[in-house]
Structures are given as structure tokens and as C-alpha cells.
Amino acid sequence: MSFLLKAANLKKYYPVGRFFLKKLMLRAVDGVNLEINSGRIFALVGESGSGKTTLGKLLLRLIEPTSGSIFFDGTDITKLSSDKFKKVRRNMAMIFQNPFDSLNPRKTVFQIMRRPFELYKNKRTKFDIKAEVEKVLNMCGLSPAADFFDRYPHELSAGQRQRVVIARAVAVQPKFIVADEPTSQLDVSVQAQILNLLKELQEKLHVSMLFITHDLAIVRSIANDVSIMYLGKIVEVAEVTRLFMQPLHPYTQALLSATPIPNPRVARSRKRFLVVGEPPSPINPPKGCYFNDRCPYRMAKCMDVQPELNQIADNHSVACHLYK
Amino acid sequence: MTAVANQKVKGKIPNETIKEFWRLYKKDKLAVFGLFMLVFFVLTAALADFAPYNPFRISDESFAPPSLKHFFGTDDLGRDLFSGVVYSVRTSLFIAVSATLLSTFIGVFVGAIAGYFSGSIGGFWTRVTEVAQTIPAFLLCILLVSIFKPSIWNVLLSIGVLNWTRMARVVRAEFLSLRERQFVESALSLGESRTRIIFSEILPNVLPVIIATFSMDVAYAVVFESGLSFLGLGDFNVMSLGILLYTAKQYLHVWWISFIPGLVLFLLALSFNLIGDQLSIIFSPKLRQR
Amino acid sequence: MDTAGTVGIKSVLEIQDLRVYYRTMKGLVRAVDGVNLKIKKGEVVGLVGESGCGKSTTAFAIMNLLPKEAEIFSGKIIFKGVNLLLTSERELAKIRGKKISMIFQDPSSYLNPVLKIGDQMAEVIADANGGKDALARNRIVDQLTLLRIPSPGVIVNRYPHELSIGMQQRVLIATALMPKPDLIIADEPTTALDVTVQCQVLQLINELVHEVGCSLLLITHDLGIVAEACDTVYVMYAGKIVESADVVTLYETPLHPYTIGLLESVLSIDEFRERVQTMPGSAPNLINPPSGCRFHPRCKFAMEICVQKEPPTIDVGHGHSVSCWLIKKRSDL
Secondary structure, rough: OOOOOOOEEEEEEEEEEOOOOOEEHHHHEEEEEEEEEOEEEEEEOOOOOOOHHHHHHHHHHOOOOOOEEEEEOOEEEOOOOOOHHHHHOOEEEEEEOOOOOOOOOOHHHHHHHHHHHHHHHOOHHHHHHHHHHHHHHHHHOOOOHHHHHHOOOOOHHHHHHHHHHHHHHOOOOOOEEEEEOOOOOOOOOHHHHHHHHHHHHHHOOOEEEEEOOOOOOHHHOOOEEEEEEEEEEEEEEHHHHHHOOOOOOOHHHHHHHHHHOOOOHHHHEEEEEEOOOOOOOOOOOOOOOOOOOHHOOOOHHHHHOOOEEEEEEEEEEEEOOOOO | HHHHHHOOOOOOOHHHHHHHHHHHHOOOOOHHHHHHHHHHHHHHHHHHHHHHOOOOOOOOOOOOOOOOOOOOOOOOOOOEEHHHHHHHHHHHHHHHHHHHHHHHHHHHHHHHHHHOOHHHHHHHHHHHHHHHHHHHHHHHHHHHHHHHHOHHHHHHHHHHOOOOOOHHHHHHHHHHHHHHHHHHHHHHHHOOHHHHHHHHHHHHHHHHHHHHHHHHHHHHHHHHHHHHHOOOOOOOEEEEEEEEEHHOOOOOOOOHHHHHHHHHHHHHHHHHHHHHHHHHHHHHEEEEEE | OOHHHHHHOOOEEEEEEEEEEEOOOEEEEEEEEEEEEEEOOEEEEEOOOOOOHHHHHHHHHHHHOOOOOEEOOOOOOEOOEEHHHOOOOHHHHHHHHOEEHHHHHHHHHHOOOOOOOHHHHHHHHHHHHHOOOOHHHHHHHHHHHHOOOOOOHOOOOOHEEEEEEHHHHHHHHHHOOOOOOOEEEEEEOOOOOOOOHHHHHHHHHHHHHHOOOEEHHHEEHHHHHHHOOOOEEEEEOOOOEEEEEHHHHHHHOOOOHHHHHHHHHOOOOOOOOOOOOOOOOOOOOOOOOOOOOOOOOHHHOOOHHHHHOOOOEOOOOOOOOEEHHHHHHHHHO
16 A cells, blocks of 8 residues: 555654753654555544644644654655755645634635645636636635635635635645644534535545544544544554544543543443543653553553554554553 | 625725724724824925915014914014924925835834744844844934934935834734734645745734834834934924924024924824824724724 | 512522623624523533524623623523522622632633632632631632542642643632532533543533532533533524423434534544535524524525514423424424
């Protein structure tokens, strides 16, 4: 299976001062290995402080990694000069979380939408660009598109704004899109519309997507593969059906158990796998497995040795000493 | 809202926004007063050539008090003060606005770089701003103008070159906060160049604040220029409020020679101040209506 | 319709025909337009709706904490037999924080950054000593222990910024529970929290509410939380209550088209959905809401009467009420 994007031992550390002689580092992303195949939706799940947003930005080189490599379509993009990278960047796009902030308040929809075409397509005439913009907006559910050309972001609803953000991302048909919590700030009914749209576009344009979220319920219905992140490390990767059928890592089990289920009978009868405490600080993570101080299955080894991501089955890997 | 959308004005300000802006502006009666005053002054400056007398025309009616013949009276050389004031307003406005355009240009440039770039580049230009702030601009102006002959252009240039620090500070603050916004990140992820982001994405959002600060800076420049002329460093070939006050120095007991130019100066500066103040309030994020 | 004199003995709170309007420059926003709600002693009531439906306004109206642009046009809010809308501000101040507590969404906005945790919590049980005596201190530490806050003795002397958001929210919940109130109003109390912390906090709220015996009005947009925590649910749309029932009935046999649509839009870890059902359109403008039933522009069952007249509230039995002409038609048959 050829992968579109591969991250190898990716790290991002932020210096945050000193503690006597030791330089303190915030380990946002702490040695991540990832493989995303073309045409798949890959979910990246984690809570706040897990490093998922940082990882998303690293893959697009919006942030420079501290160490590690990122292979896109065979090329290591971390080693590219900014000119050469510009050509690669055309194939990558990002969708952000906040529909109220992702669009320049002083630009009309048309002014916002034409930039990707002006940057990456040779069609320079205004007429051609108008046609292209119209096509994309219609594809994203904003029709009739011409009505939206002269509107400003504040004149649009949250759902419409997010559609513009998505339209801008898919405008020049990239191969890879990072969607960072694209629906978490939307109402439930609008969220459903946007998720359907993303799924539709992904199939139509055969795009690979990294879908960053904290909500496992969304993952179940939208993603093909999923990885769970905790304190800068990937603790489990699997195909979606496998993960929900057989979650291996204790943290994954805790996340699933903690996610509310919108069904009162099931909700009240389910067995809860409660995890205590809160995540440790990313500046001073514990020795050994980062999850050990909250893990009910902790063994002596867990406090000493960091578990590696091991492949347990064909499409399931986990970083835990319980599974060897 | 649909009316606005249907107006199809590409990027121009639709009527509703102007109405909304005026509604917010009207809230402060003083600011409205300031605006009317400014309009009045601008008209005066435009119609200066219709003044009753040549302001430099010496007559033998020296020290004549205000009368129907000479609305503001005459000075020691019998020159009509009303005509003098009228031409002075034009000069002061011209110098103050031009100088401020220059200082705004410098201030925006420096502020944008100091605010957008972190690390050594941003740090350097921030330090430059801070150092420039501490320099006593007025003294330096005096120095510059005395070295190079006092002329309207030298006054204009020296004010322009020294009065940019407030603008730079304000612009820097705006850039610092705006560069973290998600729409800027989006532009970066799209592959926009830094120059493009500074000018096309961020700057339009800073424009309102620049306009407000511009107004305040003009008020400052008006007083600045008058100060220079008052000290004798102005261009005596041109009539300005400062020069009138320079003459008035010797005749403080003749009330119309000193009081009237002083009052006009005060009102001119005040009008810009009031307008700038109200604009700052309108454009401040807490009060942005949406 | 109950009047103040015949309130059920078991009701802690009863809202009758509440109308709250906001005066804005664009017009009068009919944020809450005829809401009826009843909370029994010890009951956990969920008020569910999407943004802008008026649920938070309802919550703030109970405690008269509305902004100055808001005006309570009509209605009654009866708390233990007393109409709060007719109560003086002085009397209300005695009730606020003591008989009725509130928990809000963002804990950091509701904690004073320059006061120690212990001092802030003491304000709720302040008496002549100002809550600084040993007795008050012990109560506070006990309360924190109840909320499973580690090292409560230390926390009491900490400042808010030294605690994580999860901790801050727990402190606020502890503060809300300390005076043993009759009613707690929680407005999106866990939205800002991570899912594992949310789970802990919800469990805690549940336990403690049952222990103290107080009632809880839980306001949220999250249908998962409602299923887990609530006994009774009220669904709100565009300023009106469209359906109310006990939680199992609502989720298993919803009747109002909006409720049905909403439940169909929600995803669950329990099942895979190829394509999520969506409702066309979006929430209406509350300055000029649609005529008749406010949901009619988006409703696939809309009939002519739905456009013309507002539907009445129909009791379909077992505490299940719906405000819909379709249901009225069915029940008439």
C-alpha cells in the first residue's frame, strides 16, 4: 500500500525557560510516526494538550519541526527550500476550527475565493476565475454561487462561513487536507450538514484527509482510520471498525467510556471505565509510559520504559506494555 | 442584511455601513461639534483667497481693535488680522496634514514590521521605535530647522520625520494581535507570501485604527508647527498661526493680536483631537457592533 | 394553566408563560416567547436546544441576571410558591447563590483571579465572621473533598490560575453546592472541559445532587449529556418549548419533527451512519420569526394551519407534551 503522507519520528519541542541548569521544553509532539494513505479519511483524536493541532500544522509545515521527517508523495518536505515547497504546498490545504475567525472580515467571499486560483492556476483572466469560483461554491452547497460573491463574512451564518472555508481549501483540488475540528463550534444540525459535505467532497475529489477531533462519535461515522494521541505521542492506530470493536490502549478505553451516548437506556446501563486525575504536564512528563500515573493496569515496567508503537494485527497498532 | 448583499458593490462601503458609522459617531455630541469645526476650517482654508486684504499688506492703521473694517483688528504693522488668520489656517492645515501623511507612512511601515515579525527583525524595529520615542522630538525639530534654513518644507519634513512613533506603536499593537488570528493562519496555509499577508490581509483590518490615529497626529502636528514658528523657526514668507503668535509675543497687552490666533489654534487642534478620539472609540474592539 | 396559588407541592420551580424580549437597534428580539417549565424536587431537568434558541436567556431570567437590553414582558417564575419576578432585588440577593445556585460555562470568568480559592468559596457561607472562622474553613475543605479535589487543604490557599480548568469548574460546583441550595442552574457546565474530565464532573454532579436532594436545571446543546444525566427533557426551538418528556420517552419516541430531526443529526460512538440526516435551512431570525409554528419553514410535514396559527401544547400522556399541529390532528382522531 502506498502512502501519501508519512511522518517519521516527528518532534516539536518549545523552550519554556529554565529550571536551574536544565532547559525546560514543552513537548508538544514527542516522536510521532504516522502513515496516511491516499483517498482515506484519517482521524486524529486527542484531548486538549495532546498535540493534535500542532501535529496537523507540522504536516503542512505551518510550523517547523524540531526533528524528524515528513514524506509527502515520496519527497521529504522538511528538507525542501521554500520555493520548492511552494509547489508541494499546492497539494495541501487546511480547514480551521473557528468559522468566525477563519475568514478575513474585510474581504468579500469572492475576494477570498479567488486567491487559491490566482496563486496556483494559470487562468488569470477574471472571467475564468469567476467561473471556477462559482463551480467550487456550488459544489460546497452555496448556491446560487453568484449571490455570495459580494457578501462579507459577517453577513453569513456559521454554517455558510464554514462552507466558504471548505470551498477555499478544495478550490485547486489538493491531494491532502488537514481539517482541525471543523465542526466543533457549530450547532448539531449544522455539524451534520458539514460532515456530510466533507465526506461527499472527499469521495468526489479523492482527497486524503487528516480529521482532527476530540469527539469519537464523529470518528465512527466519518473516518476510515483513527489514531489516538496522548501528550504528544500516538498510543493507538487502527482502522475505525477495529478500534471501536476492540479498543486496546487503556486511554482509548477511557475515552470511549467517557464519551456520552445519546441513548438514555444504554447510557445508564453501560459500565464505566473511569480514569482518575488529569493529564500530566507536557513540560515534565513522567518517566516511562506517559499514561502510567492514571492507568488502572499499570505494571512495574510501565513506570520505567516507554512503550513503542507495535503492530498487533494487520491494521491495528498500540503502544502499551500489556500487548507484546 | 439582504439589501446590503444585493447592492453588488465590490469591496466598496455600502450605504448601510455609512449610516451605521454615523449613528455610532453621533453618540458623542462633542465629536460632532469637532467635525463641524473641521469642516468650517477646511472651507476657510479653501476660500482663503477671498480674504478682504492681503495679509502682508502694511497699513498705517496699526493696533486697530476689531471693527467692521478689520474683523479681528490689525497688528503692529497695520496688517489685517482676519486675513492673516484665514491664510494661517490654510498653511497650518497644509503643513500639519502633509507632515502627518509622511509620518503615517513611516509609522505604518515601521509598526507593521515590528508587529508582524517576531525574533530579531521585529525586535530591532521595536527597539528603534522605543528609542525614537524617547528622543525629545521638539528639540530635535528645532535643531533640524535651525541647521537647514527655516522654510515651509523643512518644517514639514522635520515634523514628518519625527512624529511617527505614536502611529508605529499603535500599528505594531494591531499587527501583534492580528497576526495570531485564524484568517491569517489560513492565508499562510494557502501559501500566501509574507508581503501579501501584511498588505492584503492584515493592513485592511488596521486601517480604521490608522485613520483614528492619523487624526490625533494631525492635532499634534498643528501645535508642533505653531510651536516652531512661535520660536521664530517658521517660514516668514508664509502666514501661519505660529507666526502670528510670534508677533503677538511682544504685544501681549493688545488682546486681539494674541488671543484670537491662540483661540483659533486651540480650536483647530481640538477639532482633530475630538474626531480622532471618537474614531478610536468606534473602532475599538469592545464596542464593535456585530 | 396553573396559577401561583395552585402550584404542585412537589414543584421547586415553575415557569409559566415566560416572555423575555431584547431591545436591539434592529428591532425587538423575541428570545423567549411563552415558555412553560416545571422542576420537581430532586429532579434533573434538561433544557436542550441549539444556539440562539433562548435557553440561556431562560436561565438568566430565573435569577434576574439579564442584561439591561432584556426585558421580561410577562410570565411568572415561581420558586417554592413565590413569584420571583415580583420579588425585590434585596430578597433576590438572599436567594441567589444560597437557595438557587448557578454554574456557568467558562470557569475562569467566574473566579476572581486575585482572591484565594478558600476566600471566594467562603463568600457563599459568609456570616458575621465573614466565613474566616475555623468552622467555615472546615466546611469548605469538606466540600472540596466531596468533589474529589486532591489536597483540598492546599487548594484552599491557591489562586484560580494555578488550577486547571477541570479543577476550577469543580471548585465552582463545590461553591454552588455548599449552601445546600434547593435548585442549581447549570448553563453548559462541561462544554469547556475535555471529555474525560467532563465525564468525571457529570458523575460528581449527579452523585452530589442526589445526596443533597436538590434539583438541577441542566442547560446544554449536547444530546449525549442529556441522555446520561437528565430525568426530564425540554426541547427548545426559537424561543419556544416544542416538546417535553421524560428522557427515555423523548429519545425513543420523539414526536415533534424538530426533536426527531435533532436526534437524527446526532452521531454516536455506538453506531456507524453512512450519511447523517440533516434538516434543511437554519434557525430563524427572532426579530421576525415565521408566522404560526416557528418550525414550519423547515418541517416536511408542514400543513396550512402550521403557517397560520401557533400550535397548542398537547399532552399525550405520561408527562409527554408536544407543541405540534400534526400531533393535535392525530390525537383528535
